Amino acid sequence: MQLHAAIDEFVLYIEIEKNYSVNTVTSYEYDLRLFLTFLSDHGCSTVLNEITKTQVRRFIQYLLGSLKQKHRSVNRKISSLKSFAKYCLIERYLANDFTRGIESPKTDVKLPVYMTLTDLKQLFDYLERAQSRFSMRNERMFKLLATTGLRRSELVLLI
Known part of the structure; x- marks a missing residue:
């Protein structure tokens, strides 16, 4: 079976049977x-x-080298290839998994960015001076978040 025909079949499968989102x-x-x-x-x-596998590895090398793609983008492409290969094995379009043993490049862990004390004071000053309908609620919510280390999702559960 030709690759383009298998891709067409796979796209129909994930769109109709798996009901994946359009994106x-x-x-x-x-x-x-x-x-x-x-x-x-x-x-x-x-x-x-x-x-x-060699062709898949060269593809990854091409993405990282020539196209200068980020590790996260490359990882998504590897994931797409692995899902496709798994589908082809199940449908018996493929005898051997060409993605077996292919590992994703490591991604950098993004550290959270915190507000400085000066920025926090400016935010609190602004919230204290605000005269909107929800100004008191907003002020209390932000002060609670900033002083307790409460997560946004935990705050939402309190309401």
Whole structure:
């Protein structure tokens, strides 16, 4: 089976049977078509059973190197390829999983950004001077968040 035909089948499957969101379906399709384009541009076979791990690794290298994509974007593309390969195995379009053993690059952990004491004082001054309908509520909520370390979701549960 040709890769483009299998991609079409997979997109229909996740759209209709799995009922994935429009954005998810669009993203998966984009990622898989990018892989198909990569294979075609580099003279590789687009027959599903002839795709190798080496080609997937070269694709990842291409994404990181030539396209300068972030690790998170590359991880999503790897996830799309893995889901696609799993589907192809279940449907028996594929004899061997070409994504088996492919690991995602490590992503940087984003640390939370905190307000400085000066910024916090400015916020409190503004909230204390505000004359809107909800100004007292807003002031109390922000002071509670800032002084107790309460999470936003925990505050919402209190209301």
